[in-house]
Amino acid sequence: MIGDPFIYFLGLPPTAEPHELLGVEPEESSAVKIETALRRRLARLYEHRDGDKPEAEIVRRRLRLAARYSRIPLPRRPWPVWLREYAARAVSGSGRERPEGPATLVPAVSPSRASPLTSFDQHVMAVLVGCGGWNAVSRGRLVALAAAYGVTVEGLHKVIAGLTAYARSGGPRLGVSQITAGASRMRRLPPAPQAPIHASVALFDRMAPEFSKGDSFSTVKLSALFAIITLLAGILSLRLLITTGLPAPRSEEIAAVDTGDAGSGEGVLRPRTTPTPSGRRMTRPATFADRPTFLGNGLPAAAADAADECPQLVRTLDLVGRKLSLTDDPAEPVFRDWDYAIQAISIGWVLTDASTRQSIDDAVAEALVAAADTPTVADRLLGGLAPPAGRLSESLDLWKGAWKAGTLARISGSNRLPPVVVERARSQLEVALGGRPLTDVPDYGAAGSAWLDRAVPQLVQVLEYGDNVYDDWELWLAAQRELGDGRIPDESLMHAIGAILATETDLSHPGPSINVLGRLLGLADYQASPLVRRRLLGFFDAAETISAHDLWVLTSLLATYDWTPWFDDRLIVPHDADRLFRGRMRDLIDRSWPDTAPQAPPAIPGGRLAVDEALAARWLELQGSVTEPALAGEPDQLMWQLLIACRLNEAAAHLAARRSPRAQAVLEMLDSQAASPSHASRGLPATRSSQTGGAQRPGQPIGTDGVWADEYQALRSNTNAKLNYLQALGSSAGTDLGPIDAAVFVREVYHGTNKEVRSVAQAIAGEQFRTGPNVALELLDEFPDAPRTDAVAELIRRLTGRVLPAPRSESWHAQARLALVEHVLSLTGGGDATTDRLASELIETIIASAVAVAGEEGRSSAPATPQAAAETLLDAWRERASLVVTFSPVPGDLSSLARQDRTRRRLARGPIQQFVASQLAVLDLVTYVAVAEQPAARASALRILREASEERRRSRHVLEQAVLAERTIAAMWRLRLTPPDRLADRGEVRR
Amino acid sequence: MNAPRVFGVLVVVTLAGLTWLVNAGPMQPALGVQGRDARLEALRPDRPMAYLELGEEIADAATTDAERDLARRLFALAGVLDSKRLGRSAALALADLAENPREKRRLLALASLLTPPGHGQMLNGDGPGGEAVIGPGTPAGSSAVVALVEAFSHYRKGEGAQALTQLRKPGAMELLERYSRHLPGGDKRFLEDCKHYREKVRPFLTAAELTGMLRLEAALLAGSQRSWSGELLLNDGRPLIEVDPQRLEDALEVDGSRPYYRGGRWVGQP
Incomplete structure (x- = not known):
C-alpha cells in the first residue's frame, strides 16, 4: 500500500515547499540548477519500483509545478497553489476565519498560519521529542506508529529523512505547539502494548485490601478461601498419585513466548498444550506479541553528507585523471584527492542516484587509464580501492567494502584497461573475497554482494551484544538492495538467515537475533524463487549446525505471518524433532510448497508461448530478413552474421521471458544494423570494443639509426662511459630506437657485461622505450638467448603488463615469449583482430540469452570466451528442458541428446568447434521444448533439423557451421513464436 | 622304363598336383560382370562378413566410379548389418575410398568412435587425415x-x-x-x-x-x-565433424533395409 504518495516516494510531507521537493536552497532560482534538480528527482521516481503507478505521476506533476515556482526569483515568487489549499483546509477545520492568500507578492517562506506537518508527521515528531530523540525506545514506538498508519518500515525511513531534510533546509521554525500538537493526539493512539499482567499479580492486587483490613469478616473470608485452596490441592495430589499411564508426548507441550515490544527485551514464558478435536496433537507455534522485526538507522548523517558531495567528487576525479595524463610522477596532493574522493564515494554511494554513480564509475576508469602507463601510479590508485579487511570498525565499513569490491570487479572485467591494471585489481578482489583464485570475474553487483555476505558472520556474532546491530543490518540491507537493482539477492538473504539459525542463541527468546531473523524472513521470495525453496529446505538437513529448536522457531514464524499463506500449523517442526522427523517434515514442506512458477511459461502440449504480440510480430519479420543473406565468404563477415543471428535469438529469449523492454532494445539494435549498408557489405561497423581507446601509441625514434650504436660499441669495456651513453638516451633518443641502435641496446639489456649497465639499460627499456616497436621486436628476437632472471622477468612484466609465472617454472619461457609477441603486435597495429573484437560482443549477447532463459539474474560471472558463454547458455537450456513433460520427445529424449552432445565434444577440436558443439546441443534442446509446446510442429521441426544438418555437412568453414546452427535455432524460435493458427504457414529456414 | 622310375614319376606328379591344389585356394569364379552379379545376388543379411569381403575385392580391382560406388555400398551395408563387429572396419574401408579429405576425416572420426576403448584411436590429432600431429598444448x-x-x-x-x-x-x-x-x-x-x-x-x-x-x-x-x-x-576454419555412431545408416549413407541385390537393384526382399 502506497498511502501518501509524497511520503512514499520522496519522504516528504505533501505540504513541502517547492525548494524542499526539489532539494535545493530556498533562495535558488537558477534555471540550470532547478532543471538539474528536477531531472534528478524525476529520475529517482522513474527508477522506483512503483514508478509507473498513478500515484507516482501525481508526485511528478507536483515536482514540475515546484520547478516552475522555483524559477521565479524570491521576492516575486508567489505562494504555491497546493500550500494555499492545505492552509485553507487546516484553518477551516479549527473554526477560525479562513485566511486570504496573498494576491501577488509574498515571501517564499510559507506563512506561519498553516502547519506544514501532517498528523503523521506530528506524531513522529512527538515520539522523537518525547523519547529524547532517535534511540531504541523511540524506534520501537515509531514502528508501532507506522503500523497503526499502515506505513511500512521503509516508508517510515523516508518520512524521517524528509523531516531531517526539512530541518536542514531551513524551513520555517516549528513552534512548540506544532511539535507537541502530536502529543495531544498521542492520547488517541492505541496504547503502547503493555506486558501482559500475570493472573497471579492481578489476583494479588484484588486481594491486597482484604489482607490489609483487620476485621473478622475479612478474616473469615480469607480463612474460607485458604481452606478451599488446601482441599483442592489435596484432591489433586490424590488424583495424581493414583493415576497411571504415560505422560503426554513432550512434543505437544510447547512453550509460547511473548516477545513484548521490539527491542524492549521483555518476555514471558507460558507452557501450553492443546489437543486437536481429532485427538492428533499438533505442535504449537512459538508466538510473538509483535511481529519480530527492527528498524535501524539506514540514513547515517555521514553517508548523507558524502552523498551530497558526490557530484562534486566526480569533478575531483576528472581533475585527477587529467593531472595523471600529463605527468608520470604526479605530486602527492593528486593522490590525496583521489583517496579522499574514493573514501567519500564509498560511504555515500547508496544514497546517490544511478546517473551520479555512473559518472563516478567513468571517472574512476578514466583516471586508471591515465595512470596505466606508470605501474607505480596505477598501483597506488588501486590501493585506495582495497575494501576494509579484518573486523569492521564502524557500520559504514559495510558500504565502503561493498562499493570497493564492486568497483574492483568492474576494473577486473574491463577490456579498456591495460592487463597489468586488470590483473592487479583482480588480485585485490581475490584477497577481498576470501583469497581463493577467481575462475570467472563476477560483475559489480555480484562482487559487492559477495563482500557483504562475507561480513555476515561478524554481524551475526555480535547480534546479542553489539551496540549498533540494527543500524548495521539496516545498512547491510540497503547496500544489498542497491547492488541488486532494487532487490536483495535471494542467495544473500538465505545465507544470512542460515547464519542466524546456526548460532547458539535461543531464538525463542526476544532479542535482536529473532528481530533480525524476522525481518530477513519477511524479505525472502517464497513464491518465485527456487533458490529460497532449496535453501530453506536445506536447513532441515543441516542437523549439525541448525537445531530442531531453531527449526521450530523458523517454522512457527512462517506459519504465523503472511509471507507464506500456504504454510500452516501442521508444518511446524517440534522443537525436539530428531533427524528422521526433520527429514519427514522437510519432505512434507516440500510437497506442500506451491510450484515455483518458472520465469518462462511451462511447456504445455498444445499451448503456445504467451508473449507480447506486437514485438513477436516484429521479431518474426526481422527473422526473415536477418537470416536471408547468403553466407559470407570472409571469416570477419561470417563472424558478423553469427553475431546478428545470436542477437536475434537473444531477442527471442527476452520475449519468451516476458522481458519486453530488453527484447525491444535488441530488436531496435538489429533494425539499425540490418538497415546499415555495412551490414551486407565488406565494411564492418565499429564494435563497442574498437571504439575504446586502450591501444598504445607506438613510439618514434629520433636521429639517424646506427650512429648511437657505433659510438656505444666504440666504448668497449669502459663501464662508466657506457653508463653515461645509456643515460644520455633519455635526452637524445625518442620513444624508440632504429633497428640498428635497438639491436645494440637490447644486447646490453639482456647481456650487458656489467650488472649496473644491465640494470640501467633495463630501466630505460621499461620506461623510455616502453612503446617502441623496434625495441620491442628486438627484445622478442633476442629473447631465445636471454638469461632467465628475475630482472628480465620483471622487465617483461612491466613492458607487457602480463602477470607471468616464476622465471624458473616450465611454462615461463613460452608465456613470456607470448607476452612479448603480443606486445609487438599491439605496437605494430597487428593486435586485436576484428574476429576477436566480435567474439567479445558474442559473449555479451549469449550471456544475456542465458539470463533470459534461466529466468533469474542471480549472481553472474563473466565468461572470458564465446565457447564458455555458450556452455552457460547450454546449462540454462538444460535446466529449462528438464521442466518439460512430453511423451514423444523430438529430436530425442534428454539422455540421447546428452549422448549426442558428448559425441560431438569428443570430436571438437579447438575453441570454435567447441562453440559449435554447444550450439548444436542448444539447438536440440530448443527443438525439444518447441515441439513439447506445440506437438503439431513436430514434422516441421524434424524437416528443419534435417535440412540444416545437410547444409552443415556441406559447409567448408567452421564459422559457416556456426552461422547455420544459430539460424536454425532462430527457425525453432519461429515455431515457438508463430501463432497456432498460422502454424501451417511457417516458413522454412531461409538462407 | 622300370618300375622304380615309374613310381618316382608318379610320386612327383602327385606331389606337384597336391601342391597346386593347396595353393589354388577356394574355388571362386572370376570377377567378371556375371560372376560379380551372381555373388551380389548370393549376399544375405545374416552373413554380413560376405558384404565386406566382396566389397574389398571389388575395391581392389575397381577402375571406374561405378565400381567404387558399389564397393562403398557393400562396406556400408556390412557396417550397418553388424555394427558391433564390422562397423569400425567398414568405416575404415570407406575412409580409404573417400573422395576428399573432409569425407575421409569424417569416416575416420566415425571409426574412432566405434573403436572399443584401449584399441587405439583413429583420429588422434589435427592432421588432414586425422593423423596425429604434434601440436600446441602437448x-x-x-x-x-x-x-x-x-x-x-x-x-x-x-x-x-x-x-x-x-x-x-x-x-x-x-x-x-x-x-x-x-x-x-x-x-x-x-x-x-x-x-x-x-x-x-x-x-x-x-x-x-x-x-x-x-x-x-x-x-x-x-x-x-x-x-x-x-x-x-x-x-583454416576446419569445420566440426558431425557423425553419430548410433545412427550408422545416416553416417554411412546407406539404406540398411535394402540389403538384397536383385536384377541390378538393391531391394528389401529376397
Whole structure:
C-alpha cells in the first residue's frame, strides 16, 4: 500500500515547499540548477519500483509545478497553489476565519498560519521529542506508529529523512505547539502494548485490601478461601498419585513466548498444550506479541553528507585523471584527492542516484587509464580501492567494502584497461573475497554482494551484544538492495538467515537475533524463487549446525505471518524433532510448497508461448530478413552474421521471458544494423570494443639509426662511459630506437657485461622505450638467448603488463615469449583482430540469452570466451528442458541428446568447434521444448533439423557451421513464436 | 622304363598336383560382370562378413566410379548389418575410398568412435587425415612450438644457421611444413632464406609479412587458450565433424533395409 504518495516516494510531507521537493536552497532560482534538480528527482521516481503507478505521476506533476515556482526569483515568487489549499483546509477545520492568500507578492517562506506537518508527521515528531530523540525506545514506538498508519518500515525511513531534510533546509521554525500538537493526539493512539499482567499479580492486587483490613469478616473470608485452596490441592495430589499411564508426548507441550515490544527485551514464558478435536496433537507455534522485526538507522548523517558531495567528487576525479595524463610522477596532493574522493564515494554511494554513480564509475576508469602507463601510479590508485579487511570498525565499513569490491570487479572485467591494471585489481578482489583464485570475474553487483555476505558472520556474532546491530543490518540491507537493482539477492538473504539459525542463541527468546531473523524472513521470495525453496529446505538437513529448536522457531514464524499463506500449523517442526522427523517434515514442506512458477511459461502440449504480440510480430519479420543473406565468404563477415543471428535469438529469449523492454532494445539494435549498408557489405561497423581507446601509441625514434650504436660499441669495456651513453638516451633518443641502435641496446639489456649497465639499460627499456616497436621486436628476437632472471622477468612484466609465472617454472619461457609477441603486435597495429573484437560482443549477447532463459539474474560471472558463454547458455537450456513433460520427445529424449552432445565434444577440436558443439546441443534442446509446446510442429521441426544438418555437412568453414546452427535455432524460435493458427504457414529456414 | 622310375614319376606328379591344389585356394569364379552379379545376388543379411569381403575385392580391382560406388555400398551395408563387429572396419574401408579429405576425416572420426576403448584411436590429432600431429598444448608440442618460433627470431636477426639448428629439434620441421602457408614463400623459401641470411644479414620483411609471422607465433604459443583469430589462422576454419555412431545408416549413407541385390537393384526382399 502506497498511502501518501509524497511520503512514499520522496519522504516528504505533501505540504513541502517547492525548494524542499526539489532539494535545493530556498533562495535558488537558477534555471540550470532547478532543471538539474528536477531531472534528478524525476529520475529517482522513474527508477522506483512503483514508478509507473498513478500515484507516482501525481508526485511528478507536483515536482514540475515546484520547478516552475522555483524559477521565479524570491521576492516575486508567489505562494504555491497546493500550500494555499492545505492552509485553507487546516484553518477551516479549527473554526477560525479562513485566511486570504496573498494576491501577488509574498515571501517564499510559507506563512506561519498553516502547519506544514501532517498528523503523521506530528506524531513522529512527538515520539522523537518525547523519547529524547532517535534511540531504541523511540524506534520501537515509531514502528508501532507506522503500523497503526499502515506505513511500512521503509516508508517510515523516508518520512524521517524528509523531516531531517526539512530541518536542514531551513524551513520555517516549528513552534512548540506544532511539535507537541502530536502529543495531544498521542492520547488517541492505541496504547503502547503493555506486558501482559500475570493472573497471579492481578489476583494479588484484588486481594491486597482484604489482607490489609483487620476485621473478622475479612478474616473469615480469607480463612474460607485458604481452606478451599488446601482441599483442592489435596484432591489433586490424590488424583495424581493414583493415576497411571504415560505422560503426554513432550512434543505437544510447547512453550509460547511473548516477545513484548521490539527491542524492549521483555518476555514471558507460558507452557501450553492443546489437543486437536481429532485427538492428533499438533505442535504449537512459538508466538510473538509483535511481529519480530527492527528498524535501524539506514540514513547515517555521514553517508548523507558524502552523498551530497558526490557530484562534486566526480569533478575531483576528472581533475585527477587529467593531472595523471600529463605527468608520470604526479605530486602527492593528486593522490590525496583521489583517496579522499574514493573514501567519500564509498560511504555515500547508496544514497546517490544511478546517473551520479555512473559518472563516478567513468571517472574512476578514466583516471586508471591515465595512470596505466606508470605501474607505480596505477598501483597506488588501486590501493585506495582495497575494501576494509579484518573486523569492521564502524557500520559504514559495510558500504565502503561493498562499493570497493564492486568497483574492483568492474576494473577486473574491463577490456579498456591495460592487463597489468586488470590483473592487479583482480588480485585485490581475490584477497577481498576470501583469497581463493577467481575462475570467472563476477560483475559489480555480484562482487559487492559477495563482500557483504562475507561480513555476515561478524554481524551475526555480535547480534546479542553489539551496540549498533540494527543500524548495521539496516545498512547491510540497503547496500544489498542497491547492488541488486532494487532487490536483495535471494542467495544473500538465505545465507544470512542460515547464519542466524546456526548460532547458539535461543531464538525463542526476544532479542535482536529473532528481530533480525524476522525481518530477513519477511524479505525472502517464497513464491518465485527456487533458490529460497532449496535453501530453506536445506536447513532441515543441516542437523549439525541448525537445531530442531531453531527449526521450530523458523517454522512457527512462517506459519504465523503472511509471507507464506500456504504454510500452516501442521508444518511446524517440534522443537525436539530428531533427524528422521526433520527429514519427514522437510519432505512434507516440500510437497506442500506451491510450484515455483518458472520465469518462462511451462511447456504445455498444445499451448503456445504467451508473449507480447506486437514485438513477436516484429521479431518474426526481422527473422526473415536477418537470416536471408547468403553466407559470407570472409571469416570477419561470417563472424558478423553469427553475431546478428545470436542477437536475434537473444531477442527471442527476452520475449519468451516476458522481458519486453530488453527484447525491444535488441530488436531496435538489429533494425539499425540490418538497415546499415555495412551490414551486407565488406565494411564492418565499429564494435563497442574498437571504439575504446586502450591501444598504445607506438613510439618514434629520433636521429639517424646506427650512429648511437657505433659510438656505444666504440666504448668497449669502459663501464662508466657506457653508463653515461645509456643515460644520455633519455635526452637524445625518442620513444624508440632504429633497428640498428635497438639491436645494440637490447644486447646490453639482456647481456650487458656489467650488472649496473644491465640494470640501467633495463630501466630505460621499461620506461623510455616502453612503446617502441623496434625495441620491442628486438627484445622478442633476442629473447631465445636471454638469461632467465628475475630482472628480465620483471622487465617483461612491466613492458607487457602480463602477470607471468616464476622465471624458473616450465611454462615461463613460452608465456613470456607470448607476452612479448603480443606486445609487438599491439605496437605494430597487428593486435586485436576484428574476429576477436566480435567474439567479445558474442559473449555479451549469449550471456544475456542465458539470463533470459534461466529466468533469474542471480549472481553472474563473466565468461572470458564465446565457447564458455555458450556452455552457460547450454546449462540454462538444460535446466529449462528438464521442466518439460512430453511423451514423444523430438529430436530425442534428454539422455540421447546428452549422448549426442558428448559425441560431438569428443570430436571438437579447438575453441570454435567447441562453440559449435554447444550450439548444436542448444539447438536440440530448443527443438525439444518447441515441439513439447506445440506437438503439431513436430514434422516441421524434424524437416528443419534435417535440412540444416545437410547444409552443415556441406559447409567448408567452421564459422559457416556456426552461422547455420544459430539460424536454425532462430527457425525453432519461429515455431515457438508463430501463432497456432498460422502454424501451417511457417516458413522454412531461409538462407 | 622300370618300375622304380615309374613310381618316382608318379610320386612327383602327385606331389606337384597336391601342391597346386593347396595353393589354388577356394574355388571362386572370376570377377567378371556375371560372376560379380551372381555373388551380389548370393549376399544375405545374416552373413554380413560376405558384404565386406566382396566389397574389398571389388575395391581392389575397381577402375571406374561405378565400381567404387558399389564397393562403398557393400562396406556400408556390412557396417550397418553388424555394427558391433564390422562397423569400425567398414568405416575404415570407406575412409580409404573417400573422395576428399573432409569425407575421409569424417569416416575416420566415425571409426574412432566405434573403436572399443584401449584399441587405439583413429583420429588422434589435427592432421588432414586425422593423423596425429604434434601440436600446441602437448608437452612435445610445446617444445616444438618454442623451437619453431625461436627459429623465426633467428631468421629475422639474420642468423640462418641457428634457425636451421632449431628446426632440427623434434617436431619443429613438421610444424613449419604444416603452417608454411602463413610464411612468405612457404617453408621451402624459408629454408632457403635461412641458408642465405647468415652473419647477421637480416631479411627484409614487409609490415604485413612481419605481422603474419607474429600472429602465427602468437597462435602457436597460446596453445589451447588461443583466440578465435588464432584458431582460424592455424586450422583454416576446419569445420566440426558431425557423425553419430548410433545412427550408422545416416553416417554411412546407406539404406540398411535394402540389403538384397536383385536384377541390378538393391531391394528389401529376397
